[in-house]
Amino acid sequence: MLLQQxxxxxxxxxxxxxxxxxxxxxxxxxxxxxxxxxAVFMWGAYVGLEVVRNLALPLPLAILAAGIAAGLLxxxxxxxxxxxxxxxxxxxxxxxxGSLALARILIGLAQEIFGTQVVRYPDNALAGAAIDLFGAxxxxxxxxxxxxxxxxxxxxxxxxxFSNLGRAIRTVAFSESVARLVGIPVDRVRLATFFVSGAxxxxxxxxxxxxxxxxxxxxxxxxxxxxxxxMILGGLGNIVGALVGGLLLGLVEVASIVAxxxxxxxxxxxxxxxxxxxxxxxxxxxxxETKRA
Amino acid sequence: xxxxxxxxxxxxxxxxLNSVLAYxxxxxxxxxxxxxxxxxxxxxGAYLSIWLTMQQGWAFAPALxxxxxxxxxxxxxxxxxxxxxxxxxFTMATLAFTEVVRIxxxxxxxxxxxxxxIFGIPKLAExxxxxxxxxxxxxxxxxxxxxxxxxxxxxxxxxxxxVSTAGYDVAHxxxxxxxxxxxxxGLGGGLAAHLNMFVAPGDFGFLRSFDTVIxxxxxxxWNIAGPVIGATLLTVLPEALRFSAQMREILVGSALLxxxxxxxxxxxxxxxxxxxxxxx
Amino acid sequence: MAxxxxxxxxxxLAAGATALSRSLAFAQSGRIAKIGLVQSTTGGxxxxxxxxxxxxxxxxxxxxxxxxxxxDITLQTxxxxxxxxxxQTVNIFQRLIRQDNVVAILGPTLSNSAFAADPIAxxxxxxxxxxxxxxxxxxxxxxxxxxxxxxxxxxxxxxxRYAVKTRGIKRVALIYGLDDALTRSAHDVQKKAVADLxxxxxxxxxxxxxxxxxxxxxxxxxxxxPDAIILGTLAEEAAAILRQARQLGFDSKVAFIGxxxxxxxxxxxxxxxxxxGIIVGAAWFAGFDSPRSKAFVEAYRKRYGTTPDIYAAQGYxxxxxxxxxxxxxxxxSNGKLVRDKLASISDFEGVLGRFGWxxxxxxxxxxxxxxxxGDSKVxxxxxxx
Numbered sequence: 001m002l003l004q005q006x007x008x009x010x011x012x013x014x015x016x017x018x019x020x021x022x023x024x025x026x027x028x029x030x031x032x033x034x035x036x037x038x039a040v041f042m043w044g045a046y047v048g049l050e051v052v053r054n055l056a057l058p059l060p061l062a063i064l065a066a067g068i069a070a071g072l073l074x075x076x077x078x079x080x081x082x083x084x085x086x087x088x089x090x091x092x093x094x095x096x097x098g099s100l101a102l103a104r105i106l107i108g109l110a111q112e113i114f115g116t117q118v119v120r121y122p123d124n125a126l127a128g129a130a131i132d133l134f135g136a137x138x139x140x141x142x143x144x145x146x147x148x149x150x151x152x153x154x155x156x157x158x159x160x161x162f163s164n165l166g167r168a169i170r171t172v173a174f175s176e177s178v179a180r181l182v183g184i185p186v187d188r189v190r191l192a193t194f195f196v197s198g199a200x201x202x203x204x205x206x207x208x209x210x211x212x213x214x215x216x217x218x219x220x221x222x223x224x225x226x227x228x229x230x231m232i233l234g235g236l237g238n239i240v241g242a243l244v245g246g247l248l249l250g251l252v253e254v255a256s257i258v259a260x261x262x263x264x265x266x267x268x269x270x271x272x273x274x275x276x277x278x279x280x281x282x283x284x285x286x287x288x289e290t291k292r293a
Numbered sequence: 294x295x296x297x298x299x300x301x302x303x304x305x306x307x308x309x310l311n312s313v314l315a316y317x318x319x320x321x322x323x324x325x326x327x328x329x330x331x332x333x334x335x336x337x338g339a340y341l342s343i344w345l346t347m348q349q350g351w352a353f354a355p356a357l358x359x360x361x362x363x364x365x366x367x368x369x370x371x372x373x374x375x376x377x378x379x380x381x382x383f384t385m386a387t388l389a390f391t392e393v394v395r396i397x398x399x400x401x402x403x404x405x406x407x408x409x410x411i412f413g414i415p416k417l418a419e420x421x422x423x424x425x426x427x428x429x430x431x432x433x434x435x436x437x438x439x440x441x442x443x444x445x446x447x448x449x450x451x452x453x454x455x456v457s458t459a460g461y462d463v464a465h466x467x468x469x470x471x472x473x474x475x476x477x478x479g480l481g482g483g484l485a486a487h488l489n490m491f492v493a494p495g496d497f498g499f500l501r502s503f504d505t506v507i508x509x510x511x512x513x514x515w516n517i518a519g520p521v522i523g524a525t526l527l528t529v530l531p532e533a534l535r536f537s538a539q540m541r542e543i544l545v546g547s548a549l550l551x552x553x554x555x556x557x558x559x560x561x562x563x564x565x566x567x568x569x570x571x572x573x
Numbered sequence: 574m575a576x577x578x579x580x581x582x583x584x585x586l587a588a589g590a591t592a593l594s595r596s597l598a599f600a601q602s603g604r605i606a607k608i609g610l611v612q613s614t615t616g617g618x619x620x621x622x623x624x625x626x627x628x629x630x631x632x633x634x635x636x637x638x639x640x641x642x643x644x645d646i647t648l649q650t651x652x653x654x655x656x657x658x659x660x661q662t663v664n665i666f667q668r669l670i671r672q673d674n675v676v677a678i679l680g681p682t683l684s685n686s687a688f689a690a691d692p693i694a695x696x697x698x699x700x701x702x703x704x705x706x707x708x709x710x711x712x713x714x715x716x717x718x719x720x721x722x723x724x725x726x727x728x729x730x731x732x733x734r735y736a737v738k739t740r741g742i743k744r745v746a747l748i749y750g751l752d753d754a755l756t757r758s759a760h761d762v763q764k765k766a767v768a769d770l771x772x773x774x775x776x777x778x779x780x781x782x783x784x785x786x787x788x789x790x791x792x793x794x795x796x797x798x799p800d801a802i803i804l805g806t807l808a809e810e811a812a813a814i815l816r817q818a819r820q821l822g823f824d825s826k827v828a829f830i831g832x833x834x835x836x837x838x839x840x841x842x843x844x845x846x847x848x849x850g851i852i853v854g855a856a857w858f859a860g861f862d863s864p865r866s867k868a869f870v871e872a873y874r875k876r877y878g879t880t881p882d883i884y885a886a887q888g889y890x891x892x893x894x895x896x897x898x899x900x901x902x903x904x905x906s907n908g909k910l911v912r913d914k915l916a917s918i919s920d921f922e923g924v925l926g927r928f929g930w931x932x933x934x935x936x937x938x939x940x941x942x943x944x945x946x947g948d949s950k951v952x953x954x955x956x957x958x
Contacts, residue, residue: 001796004821008788033381080550090557093327093510100507101549108542116620118809120843130820137822212785213816213843214809222783225392225499232385257789262779263751267396270389277386278374300671303663399752408752409708412688489663491689495752532664535653542615 004136005254011142013250014149015207019223020230020242021152022074022200028237029173029193032092035099036077037201037227038220039106044070044202045209045219046114049121059124066206067199074198075191077102083190103220110217120213145207152200153243160239169193173237232273301532302420303489308528309423310484315508315520316430317477320470322506322514323438323446325453327380328471329502330371330387331478333394334364336497338479339486340398340405343414346487353417357483364479365472372471376464391502398494410493417487426484427521430477435517446470511552513559522560526552603645606905608634608895609669610650611680611690612888616657618782618807621839622705623682626888627652628877629704630679633892636872643900651675655686662686666693675699676905677895677912679888684708684754691718700912702895704887707833708754709761712933717912719934721891721925722884723856725762725833728940732830732854733766733803735942735955740828742800746776748790748814749805753782759832760805767803775799780810787814791821801828804835811835811851812843819847828852836943837882841950849947856938857886857925858952869924880951887936890923897921 019041026034048066051057057065081098129140160166168189171179179186208223209215230249234241249269256268298305314331321328338360345356375386398405405411437443448456449463457463486492504527512523534544556562610630613623634648651673655662662681669675670693677700681687684706694701695715702719703711709726712718736742745767750756767774775797778790791814794802802818804811811831818829831853841848859870859880869889873881881889898915899905919929928938943952 001792004792005789008786008792012786012788081553084554085557088557090553091510091514093322093514094553094557097507097510098550098553100503101546101553104546105543105550106546108540108544108546111542111615112540116615116624117839118618118621118843123845130822132822137820139820208785212813214785214813218783219785225388228385228388232382236381254789257778258793262781262784262790263400264396266781267393270392270396274375274386274389274393277378277382277389296671300668301664302671303660303667307660307664408757409754410685410688489660489689490692491659491685493685531661541654 001135003134005258006251007136007138007142009251009254010247011139011145011211011250012254013247014145015204015211015246016223016226016230016249017149017243017246018152018207019201019204020227020234020246021156021239022197022204023227024231024234024237024239024242025156025193025200026074026197027231028239029169030082030190032082032095033099033228034074034077034082034194034197035096035224036073036081036103036106037197038224039103039110040070040073040077040198040220041201041205041208041223042110042215042217042220043073043106044205045215046110046205047202048206049119049209049215052121052124063203063206066202070202070205071195071199073106074194074196074201077198078190078194082194083187107217107220114217116217118214118216120215121209141211145211148203148207149243149246152203153240156196156239165189165192229269229273233276304529304532306418306420306423306488308525309420309427310418310481310488311505311508311524311528312521313423313427313430313484314478314481314505315512315524316434317474317481318506319509319514319520320434320437320474320477322509323443323450324467324470325380325450326376326467326471327384327506328387328474329384329499329506330368330390330475331481331505332497332499332502333387333391334368334475334478335482335485335501336391336394336398336494337367338364338482339492339497342483343411343486343492344404346415346417347411347413353487357480360483361476361480364482365476368475368478369468369472372468372475376467376471388499388502391497392499395494395498398497405494408493408495410491412491414487414490414492416490418484423484426480431517431521438517511549511560513561516559516561519559519561526560603647604905605647605649606643606677606899607649607651607673607675609666609673609675609678609680610652611655611662611665611669611678611682611686612652613657613682613686614654616655618809619657619682621808621837622834622884623654623657623680625837625882625885626680626682626704629873629881629885629888630892632873632876633889633896635876637893637896643896646899646903646905648896648899650679655681657683657686659683659686659689662690663693666690670694670697670699674906676899676908677702679704679891679895681706684711684758687711687718688714691715694718697908698912699908700895700898700915702891702915704891705884708758712935716916716934717908719891719894719915719930721887721894721923721936723833723887723925723936723938723940725759726765727938728833728854728856729759729762730766730769731940732852732942733763733770735854736801736828736830736852737770737772739955740801742772742828744773744775744797744799745801745803746778746794746797746799747774747803747805748778748780748787748794750807750810751779751781753807755834756805756807756832759834763803763805763832780806784810785813787817788821791818791823795821795823798824799827801830804829804831806832807834808837808839809843812840812848815844815847815851833883836952837884838880838950839882840945841947844947846947848945851945852955853943853945853952854940855883855943855952856936856940857883858941858943858954860951860953861924861926861941862954863924863926865922866924886924890921890925890936893923894918894921 044066047069048062051062051065131138168184172189230245234245256265341363342356342360345351508523509520513519530545534541537544612627613619653665687706691714695717700717704721707724749760776794829851836855898911901914902910904910925938928936931937942955944955
């Protein structure tokens with residue numbers, strides 16, 4: 001049973017990680033918490049669903065469509081909320097209120113268009129497939145989820161490290177004024193960052209819906225909290241930390257259910273966060289945190 | 294007229310209560326602290342006051358006092374642990390606190406009734422009490438802000454490092470403010486519990502904390518009228534837009550977004566913004 | 574900002590004009606009984622049940638108004654959605670009673686909301702009939718509170734006995750939703766029934782509202798090798814559990830026993846073939862063989878294009894009961910009179926069958942045991958041995 005639970009936790013954590021990476025990216029670059037990320041997660045799931053259900057296109061295309069749509073929604077939050085607020089010199093907290101308002105609009109729209117009820121992805125090749133290994137049943141989907149999480153992190157880390165865009169992003173993250181001084185198109189970099197983060201959230205949404213066969217307009221609410229928790233565990237703005245934090249949270253949650261029962265599951269996650277913050281005030285992976293927070 | 298009041302009685306009560314709670318967060322925003330501990334502190338105040346009025350037969354006022362004291366003690370304890378954390382880490386820690394309290398309440402069936410909650414709570418909170426309390430709180434906050442304490446708060450918000458280098462004990466100062474805000478939250482919790490005859494742990498989670506701290510931000514984090522304006526707006530908007538049924542979420546979100554974009558320093562700045570626009 | 578205000582004003586004007594014209598039209602032809610329809614149509618899974626009840630009630634009222642059963646009285650519903658937020662339910666009740674002057678209220682959807690808002694109706698002397706509140710002690714709030722939703726303790730023991738008799742079950746595991754009054758009380762009833770029948774309880778797992786991942790709990794249960802798993806869950810979670818149990822490779826001989834709330838077309842939609850064989854008990858199901866029930870199902874299908882679930886049926890019966898009470902009272906504004914007439918109804922022939930009120934103003938119906946047929950996506954009556 002231990003192996004089974006380990007896999008359960010790991011695949012759950014993988015989805016948390018994919019979501020949190022996008023969250024962390026925006027925070028790391030622009031020092032803002034985009035609270036519409038949960039709604040974007042949900043919209044990604046719905047777009048993927050519509051593509052599969054109504055356009056009868058194969059799953060990989062649906063995931064691509066979901067990622068693009070979600071990325072565009074991420075861009076929307078920059079254009080509609082964060083950029084105007086920055087221009088008008090609003091404080092950081094206004095960004096939170098604004099992105100939350102945007103989230104409400106997105107959730108309301110989803111309710112209107114798709115209805116309030118839970119639906120699911122139609123049965124597909126991935127759904128039932130599983131391998132039996134040492135008494136544990138590994139679903140193909142679980143393996144795929146874990147694979148996607150690792151791939152995303154590696155890809156993103158490589159992007160940030162080696163590509164021109166990545167270099168530009170890192171410069172903007174360090175200081176926007178410096179970036180402008182060296183001629184980096186800061187506005188476009190910001191858009192790119194929001195696009196990537198949105199796409200990641202949307203992809204996580206599709207993964208989640210496939211793993212748990214459930215899509216509803218409210219699925220983004222709880223993931224937002226998890227994303228925040230993962231960011232703290234992994235360090236605000238730290239990409240690799242988001243992966244480790246996500247996997248850790250997934251494992252901790254499953255372990256708590258096994259040991260104590262579902263009732264205290266979230267309390268243990270938050271308790272862990274409190275413990276870490278009290279003993280290591282900058283999270284598990286303290287990197288260049290001096291300018292953050 | 295009376296009927297109109299009765300029809301919206303609960304809405305008015307909620308506006309008053311939420312405004313009181315908003316001032317608690319307002320104080321903290323004044324020293325750059327974005328706290329999400331309100332829900333957890335409210336829960337402590339609420340459940341204690343319920344236990345006192347229902348099981349121990351206490352009168353309302355002493356029960357409320359006890360609620361405020363208990364919550365301020367909790368705030369004291371929490372504050373000493375987490376106030377040294379910087380900005381967003383502090384916020385996360387307060388969020389973790391609120392959620393842990395909520396989950397304990399969710400599971401502690403014998404005391405809090407667990408998920409089923411407690412019903413049949415005597416409706417002891419009256420509109421006049423809430424109104425009086427709000428007036429009191431506004432006066433106190435105004436008095437503090439106009440005094441030397443207020444000056445020091447603004448100084449800390451502007452440059453904490455400079456203030457502490459100048460020899461002031463910033464840590465203890467922030468702790469004191471946090472404790473006071475905790476007392477307000479506890480008081481609010483006790484009142485909320487005795488308002489709708491029923492409580493459940495879900496009332497005191499992340500959402501409650503967020504709504505409370507958003508109110509002064511929306512209204513204007515540095516304007517004394519900010520918390521009232523923000524709390525009233527957030528309470529009344531869903532009610533006023535009730536006719537829109539399905540579209541309501543979209544309309545509420547849009548209204549808030551518009552408010553945020555056109556009044557980025559808070560809704561309380563509306564008169565100033567209008568004056569500036571019209572004088573041109 | 575200006576354009577927003579304008580459009581809002583015009584919407585208000587339009588709404589006001591419509592309401593005015595409607596009431597003018599009716600004022601000429603007779604009396605209007607205004608009835609509050611407080612059902613959640615947003616706010617998560619509550620909406621699932623709220624929408625069904627709203628539709629059932631509106632169908633009933635349309636039929637009654639068309640047949641002129643109440644002669645010159647027309648039944649008019651004022652719907653308000655509380656978004657499954659009981660603070661709003663309280664606001665709604667106050668508005669409906671003080672401003673709209675309703676003579677009765679049908680709802681609310683959630684028991685939690687009922688606990689908060691019903692006292693207001695009780696104090697004001699307005700009768701309330703709920704068709705989806707199943708928490709214990711609800712009607713103890715006062716004698717103006719009625720329920721057509723059959724509580725779990727009237728249904729589950731029969732179901733469990735059937736399952737034990739036909740499947741020889743000895744070891745059971747229970748899984749339930751921690752933070753919902755409906756699932757919690759269902760679980761309490763189930764636990765008691767298990768103890769009463771002397772079965773061995775090998776595991777109890779819980780989850781929280783909104784959870785979609787049950788792999789951890791199911792894996793734990795699998796280790797204990799139970800003969801049956803008892804679900805104290807809402808329809809959506811039941812579907813997820815059934816599916817995930819199949820995916821985790823549960824023995825097909827393991828029986829799944831559900832509760833009242835699982836009876837919904839949603840269950841089959843979400844679970845598919847995994848729902849095959851689930852045993853539930855209910856006061857009613859769509860295939861119920863009675864002329865009244867069949868007529869209702871057909872009318873519902875014609876109007877809404879879907880098959881009604883038990884909540885729609887309970888709402889439909891609540892509406893008819895209320896209409897009958899108003900007919901007997903021959904009054905559209907005296908809440909107390911309507912309430913007294915309502916309580917006096919005893920042999921009511923409804924969609925659920927023949928039933929009357931218990932001493933606590935709950936519905937009393939004969940429970941039926943049902944088995945899920947995943948391929949045809951319906952529940953069928955269990956073969957009685």
